[in-house]
Amino acid sequence: MVLHSALFRVNMAASIVSQTVARGLRGASANHLFLDKFKCARVSCRRWLNLQEYQSKKLMQESGVTVQRFYVADNAPDALQAAKRLGAKEIVLKAQILAGGRGKGVFDSGLKGGVHLTKDPSVVGELAKKMLGYSLTTKQTPKEGVKVKTVMVAEALDITRETYFAILMDRACNGPVMVGSPQGGMDIEEVADKTPELIFKEVIDIFEGVRDDQALRMAANLGFKGPLERQAADQIKRLYDLFLKVDATQVEVNPLGETPEGQVVCFDAKINFDDNAEFRQKAVFAMDDMSESDPTEMEAAKWDLKYIGLDGNIACFVNGAGLAMATCDIIDLHGGKPANFLDLGGGVKEKQVYEAFKLLTADPKVEAILVNIFGGIVNCAIIANGITKACRELELKVPLVVRLEGTNVQEAKRILSESGLPIVAANDLEDAAKKAVAAIAKK
Template sequence: MAVVRRLGSAIIRGSPHIHLEILIAILTRIATARVAPLFTRFLDGAIHRSNVVAPDVGLWIEFVVILSILAAIAPSSPSSSHDLYTSTVFFQSVRGSNRFTRVCHVIATQAMRWLATSVCLIEIAGFELGYRAAAMASAMARRVANVVARSRISSFYPLHKAIAAPKSGPWEQQLRHLNIHEYQGADLMSKYGVNVPKGAVVSSRKEISTVLEKEFPDNEELVVKSQILAGGRGLGTFKNGLKGGVHIVKRDKVEEIAGKMLGQILVTKQTGPEGKPVNKVFICEKLQLVNEMYFAIALDRASAGPVIIACSKGGTSIEDLAEKYPDMIIKVPINIHKGITDADAEKVVNGLNLKCADKNDSMQQVKHLYDLFCKSDCTLVEINPLAETADGKLVAADAKLNFDDNASFRQQEIFALRDQSQEDAREVAAAAADLNYIGLDGEIGCMVNGAGLAMATMDIIKLHGGSPANFLDVGGNASENQVIEAFKILTSDKKVKAILVNIFGGIMKCNVIASGIVNAAKTVSLKVPLIVRLEGTNVDLGKRILKESKMNLIAADDLDDAAEKAVAALA
């Protein structure tokens, strides 16, 4: 406990040079001896929603020390990859996302501050006051555990294994869930034995006649579907005036309608006014449907596993179905360890209220869809409509599939299907540079380190009457090149009228950001006002670099001042 107190005193004094090897040795000793068992009991209680009361405030303080420092000791240089691994493998041992990790970092950092305060208060003002501060640290730690508990955890690394882990390189920051086109999803589902309509995809008008002759020699009516990664195609409008992205047409009209779709921009309620390009068209057989239903498999936090959602009504959005027919929607949680059972499949089929399809065959189709979900590392399989045909088959008439990007290393064939033409070019560039970027509709471009600070920056811009143009988090380990790429992304947005850089240097050093800003100004043509607020590690060096660069920028003292100046710069 004395070691922990000295460590806490060093933290609250703001000592930036705690020797990492000594720190890791201390953590290893504490974790293996006392904290790991406490941590296990704590998370077990959090997962089962029971109240966990620490039997000893000393153990609580040790627990928060471990949690906080593991979240805080990211590398001070690119060579410190061991320390980065130490600080992240603990969180990434759960089946979660890097965004989740970043949330834990924010919460745990605050917990560390309360912990340090409590340790010093115990030393200075006595146990009672220190215990109150420690209780606040415990509450912050409990928030971490509750986030963990809601994130579908199946296992954890013991703390001592995380600390003693081998060296590893930097970890990818950007989180995405792969979305594929309908024709790609149909092909994948058919490989798992799921019934899908017969179809063929074309990317040019000259291919259509060949496809019709080869694939649909006897079909008098066909369905022509534009392929974009957005919903609401049927009610969408092309910018060339064509109404609807899905048409049922006579055979002799297929080439005409498909030709009007290819190479055009389709605008739907999900694409926004800019729309999305239609580079491919899916030509399908027209099915004689006698019943349309809704079916989906998603990940459920409450049951910590997959859940099948089904409704005997379909063909429209699940939101509308939930509003109109809430009693018809059933949810069947699946035990991730046992897999889907006959009883599970039967419950789903009964909920679909089939009219003519064979029950046993339908149960098999449900199992095939679950098999696809698990083996392809899906985060969502949505079939709408799941339809019964006149010949008694259950068919996935239309489907949406999303995949977990964490599984890209073992689903390389699926991830090769990614269509970047359907994604925001800025977000694609950000992902390539390991930056977290989300484009918005405002006029003030933001470059911030840390997700929490980025959201706070956007909020305070709004408070002062402005509107943020983006969410851009450079993270805690950004290099000068990443800062340059961030500026390229910001300046490529024609809506951006001012750029606000808000850096609170802890792990991220202010001088690195400053050097990146100076080099970015040499690389890109900066034609809008630049407002910079730097605080934290190496802030004086960072400010000196900016001053010596002779750049035309607006310096800000704090976040409020920065936001106010950014909004004023728009005038």
């Protein structure tokens, strides 16, 4: 399923890397799905908390995890002062945006690269001038790039050896699992595929936590020797403490490295959080940077709607993620292009239906709307009332195709048929897709 591939690639709730490793450990092969016919202008699924690099490192510092010394600046003079204050042999300046590939990115100021190394602190100010306030475009950003508002000025450390380490929730083990490899700093999926013997796993008892023998065994499997083995084991236990403290679903460190000076350092980390724990983690979730979010997605989230913008012209209005993906696929099968993925969820109210229509009709690309509801928890009559209200108040000007099935469907069909609105009824999903595509063809 094409849309499933899009979701799979962008879902920040669990990284592809760790999931692939976990699947590999269970003997399953990693099948990667890529976009083919859908060209997504912006794929932005339900917004899980996604922290900037410096924010993740701050959380790690607070848990006693060893990271590089760093400062954060939002203007060039402060960046320069931070570089001088570090007093480091070498400094790394990193643009802070929620996208990968920063090192190979390009700024609209002309500066190439969102990551720069220098041994001269005075250079940092000039580099920061060309970063801050300018848009950085990488392979993971929209075409117009993302404006950089913050930079991280950090001590650059030499790395003698790189390893990979992660703690993640694994359904197969009914709890957290440590996953590690002595082959870090590279594509861990490739390691899992070509040399699975270099992937090590330790199942953690959620009540007991990480035992000393487990931490030491993982440190040894990662290749740490002598005093570094105990140091690495200590870092592993501290990372697990962080995992529990912030209600994480994953803490991934790549690389977990050792320096020539004999230090074990977490050089980079990706932390994913349990969205249901927001009520407990108010301080963490308050760090959420909404400035890079899609405005439509943010508006949808206010009404508990899950929205993904696509490049087509047929808006999809569906309840349930699986049904939404199937709807997008069948539209494509019949020669159409989905304009979005909009999931109403289960406990929908009329107001949500109305707000969903406002979002869909505000998109200038939308030339038709396909409503596909299979009512189990959802009452079809509520959907029908929301649809008629939206059509009248918003003066809907594009063709509307509706397929309803399930709870209270006869009452819903009566409401629609007696509304006097130009609504095209569909018998099933395929019929709905055909009629939506045909409606655009007639225009």
